[in-house]
Amino acid sequence: MSGYKHPCNYCGEFIAPDVNHCPFCKKINPLGPLRCPKCREPIEREHKVCGNCGLSLKIICPACGKETFFGDYCDLCGARLVVVCKKCRTEQPPVSGVCIRCNKPLEKGGSK
Numbered sequence: 001m002s003g004y005k006h007p008c009n010y011c012g013e014f015i016a017p018d019v020n021h022c023p024f025c026k027k028i029n030p031l032g033p034l035r036c037p038k039c040r041e042p043i044e045r046e047h048k049v050c051g052n053c054g055l056s057l058k059i060i061c062p063a064c065g066k067e068t069f070f071g072d073y074c075d076l077c078g079a080r081l082v083v084v085c086k087k088c089r090t091e092q093p094p095v096s097g098v099c100i101r102c103n104k105p106l107e108k109g110g111s112k
Helices: none
Strands: 058-061 067-069
Touching: none
Parallel strands: none
Antiparallel strands: 058 067
């Protein structure tokens, strides 16, 4: 039901069920299950790979350079796990070495 508020996955504040960003902690995807950055299937922190597409769920954070779970944010430094294409400025998860929009190579450490 649209009238019920749900707790944010990150800060626990109660928020509307149709938001894309938490209005309190400002993080994206504050509701629902964690999802694979490649195929969007639900995943859990205990998984080593996505059960649907096989993507490794342990990556090196583009911001701090340490290994973390491949969610929306780094478990260690809190940075968003995204890279930005230098050519078209598309923000995307660091899933492959090429941009999802323009197909140009992404630079390592190409985060915001």
